[in-house]
Each structure stands twice: as structure tokens, then as C-alpha cells.
Amino acid sequence: MSLVAAPMAIVDLGSSAQQSAAGDCCKEDEELSSNSSSLIMKGVRHLSDSGITMLPDSYVLPAHDRPGGLLVANSRVKLPVIDLATLHDPSRRAAALETLDAACRSYGFFQVVNHGVDGDVIAGMLDVARRFFELPLAERARYMSSDVRAAVRYGTSFNQAKDAVLCWRDFLKLVCHEPLQEAWPQEPAELREVASTYAAASHGLFMEIMEAALQALHLGGGNGGILEELAVGSSHMMTINCYPACPQPELTLGMPPHSDYGLFSLVLQDHVEGLQVMHDARWLTVDPIPGSFVVNVGDHLEIYSNGRYKSVLHRVRVNSTRPRISVASFHSLPAERVVGPAPELLVAGGEPRRYMDTDFATFLAYLASADGKDKTFLHSRMLQQPL
Numbered sequence: 001m002s003l004v005a006a007p008m009a010i011v012d013l014g015s016s017a018q019q020s021a022a023g024d025c026c027k028e029d030e031e032l033s034s035n036s037s038s039l040i041m042k043g044v045r046h047l048s049d050s051g052i053t054m055l056p057d058s059y060v061l062p063a064h065d066r067p068g069g070l071l072v073a074n075s076r077v078k079l080p081v082i083d084l085a086t087l088h089d090p091s092r093r094a095a096a097l098e099t100l101d102a103a104c105r106s107y108g109f110f111q112v113v114n115h116g117v118d119g120d121v122i123a124g125m126l127d128v129a130r131r132f133f134e135l136p137l138a139e140r141a142r143y144m145s146s147d148v149r150a151a152v153r154y155g156t157s158f159n160q161a162k163d164a165v166l167c168w169r170d171f172l173k174l175v176c177h178e179p180l181q182e183a184w185p186q187e188p189a190e191l192r193e194v195a196s197t198y199a200a201a202s203h204g205l206f207m208e209i210m211e212a213a214l215q216a217l218h219l220g221g222g223n224g225g226i227l228e229e230l231a232v233g234s235s236h237m238m239t240i241n242c243y244p245a246c247p248q249p250e251l252t253l254g255m256p257p258h259s260d261y262g263l264f265s266l267v268l269q270d271h272v273e274g275l276q277v278m279h280d281a282r283w284l285t286v287d288p289i290p291g292s293f294v295v296n297v298g299d300h301l302e303i304y305s306n307g308r309y310k311s312v313l314h315r316v317r318v319n320s321t322r323p324r325i326s327v328a329s330f331h332s333l334p335a336e337r338v339v340g341p342a343p344e345l346l347v348a349g350g351e352p353r354r355y356m357d358t359d360f361a362t363f364l365a366y367l368a369s370a371d372g373k374d375k376t377f378l379h380s381r382m383l384q385q386p387l
């Protein structure tokens with residue numbers, strides 16, 4: 001659905017239905033289940049608002065894919081934090097680059113503080129996002145589309161057309177790299193202005209982080225490098241995610257394990273935790289730092305760095321009391337650009353190529369066909385195991 005690879009166990013509805021009978025069924029729930037397919041298409045915000053007390057079977061994951069269990073570490077984790085002010089300070093830049101380099105190699109994730117994006121821009125974006133999902137369904141539904149290239153797309157779950165078990169998420173996706181704002185929603189009235197200001201800030205921050213990452217990798221500093229290419233043209237998709245309160249959060253997920261497709265993703269989350277990152281074969285819950293960005297390496301950067309940097313699986317848990325909003329910005333090269341390992345890494349006597357070249361059409365074909373468990377798009381591009 002969005003610019004993310006969909007691996008994972010969105011599996012067998014038959015077995016999940018058997019495992020869903022936690023709690024007593026009330027009359028409302030019976031009515032809902034008789035009418036559930038039409039309700040489900042309306043998304044989870046609608047379901048949550050209708051007051052259900054039991055999760056419809058279509059959202060119930062089989063036991064081994066549910067969010068609890070042995071693979072979950074008890075503690076919340078503070079991801080490595082990059083203070084952007086230190087990147088701007090020549091005397092501290094080298095140390096900041098080392099922190100960034102280590103974070104991209106091990107976690108594939110870090111948080112950025114002191115990033116210079118105005119607090120009002122951040123608060124305004126979260127506020128307008130929240131208000132969009134409070135609009136009447138008919139207003140939101142105007143933007144429903146199955147066209148993955150649409151400038152604006154409202155939908156539910158992860159990959160609605162393919163998911164065998166649905167996810168507890170509604171989303172609004174906006175293409176930000178073309179002047180298409182007039183296609184974006186007109187309600188709430190401020191959305192276009194606020195989201196385009198936010199998108200410009202996110203892109204600026206991405207460029208700074210990308211420059212730092214390339215420096216840390218000793219790549220692409222020269223003329224004609226990838227950074228110059230990005231300055232001339234790039235792709236930028238924004239997904240606004242809404243995870244309403246869920247009656248049985250232990251049985252489902254807001255987003256299944258996946259990796260992101262681009263170079264870097266910048267995620268703004270509100271104060272409600274939910275994002276989990278796979279690290280050392282365990283799920284760690286990211287502790288939200290107010291006003292910060294969570295940044296993660298995407299598949300393109302893993303490929304471009306020939307496996308030095310890791311595009312790591314992550315997922316989203318939901319909870320029974322607090323709705324959560326996040327805004328994920330996926331930054332990369334233009335869709336038509338073929339991405340492969342950086343040429344500097346593959347010179348004679350250099351290292352072996354670990355990934356095939358890839359392009360957006362291949363990714364879309366993968367999305368349309370992907371239903372394999374624990375199989376990511378990245379794995380389909382691997383020639384040999386990364387470092």
C-alpha cells in the first residue's frame with residue numbers, strides 16, 4: 001500500500017477466527033458481525049466509534065503473530081539520539097557522525113532532536129492529522145482509491161487488497177514531490193497549507209541527514225553524487241496514520257512487521273507509544289520523545305550502502321484507551337531511478353555486490369504478489385547475505 005514493503009504473516013483467516021473468542025459477545029457485536037464486511041471497508045476509526053467491545057474476526061491474528069509473547073522485551077527503549085546541533089558544530093560533527101553511523105548499522109533507527117523544525121509546524125501537523133480523521137466518514141471516503149500512484153489516497157489496514165488479516169489502522173497518503181496540493185483534501189481547511197509546510201521541513205531535514213549518512217559512509221561526496229541528484233529531484237510520500245483505541249489490542253496490530261522502501265523515513269509520532277523495532281531478535285518499544293523525529297533506514301539505503309546500513313523490521317501496536325497518530329515521510333530518489341549499490345563500493349578489488357539493482361515497477365510488482373511470511377522486498381533483491 002504505501003511505499004513500504006509488505007512482508008509478514010498476514011495469514012490464514014480460518015485459524016485466526018477460532019482463536020478470537022476472548023470475552024463475551026454482546027448484542028451490538030452480533031449486529032456488527034452480521035454487517036461486518038461493509039463496516040470493515042469503512043475503516044477502524046468507524047469501527048472504534050461504533051463502540052464495539054470485541055474485535056471482529058477479520059482483525060484477529062493467529063496466536064504466533066500477535067503482539068505479546070516471547071519476542072517482546074519488557075522495557076521501552078531509547079533509540080540512539082542524534083542532536084542535530086552537534087552535526088552543525090564543526091568541533092562535534094565527527095562524533096555525531098559516529099553515533100549516526102553506529103545507529104544505522106545496528107538498530108537501523110535513531111531519534112533526532114534539536115532538528116530546527118519549528119515546534120508550531122510539528123504541533124500543527126499532528127493537530128490537522130487528528131482533525132482529518134475526525135471528519136465525517138463521507139468526507140474522508142472521497143479520497144478512497146486503489147491507485148497506489150494517486151496524489152491522495154485514503155484507506156485502511158496495511159495492504160487492503162491483499163491482507164488476509166486486517167490491521168487496526170486508517171491512513172491518508174499524500175504525494176509530496178509534485179505540485180499536486182490542489183488534489184489534497186480541502187478539509188480540514190488548513191490541511192493543504194500545514195501539510196505542505198510540514199513536507200518542506202521534512203524534506204530539508206532528510207537532506208541534512210542524508211548528507212551526514214553519506215559522509216559517514218565515505219560515499220557520494222563528489223560532483224554528480226547521489227546528494228546532487230536528490231537536490232534536483234526526489235520522491236516524497238507522506239502517510240498520516242490513525243490508530244484508534246482498539247477493544248482487544250493484544251489480538252491485533254496497527255501495522256504488521258515491515259521495512260520501508262526508500263532511503264530514509266522520518267516519523268513524527270504523538271505522545272502515545274506504539275512503534276516497535278526488531279533488534280537482536282526481539283521487539284523493542286520506542287519511547288516517544290516529544291517534538292523529536294524517529295528516523296529509519298529504508299530498503300534503498302540498505303541497497304545503496306551494499307548492506308552496511310540496515311533497513312530493519314518494525315511494527316505498530318495499538319492499545320485500548322488512547323488513539324495514536326503518526327506521520328511517516330518516505331524520502332528517496334525519483335521513482336524511475338534504478339537503485340543499486342554505490343559504484344564506489346564495487347570498484348575492482350572492492351567488495352562483492354550484495355543486492356540486485358531495483359526500480360519502482362519491480363517494487364509494485366512485488367507488492368501485488370507478496371503474501372509470503374517473513375519475506376521482505378529487500379530479501380527478494382539480495383544476492384548474498386549482507387555484512
Ligand SMILES: O=C(O)CCC(=O)C(=O)O
Nearest residue numbers: 004239241275316326328
Ligand atoms: O506509526 C508509526 O509509528 C510507524 C509507521 C510506519 O512504520 C509506516 O508508516 O511505515
Ligand SMILES: [Fe+2]
Nearest residue numbers: 004259260314
Ligand atoms: Fe514503516
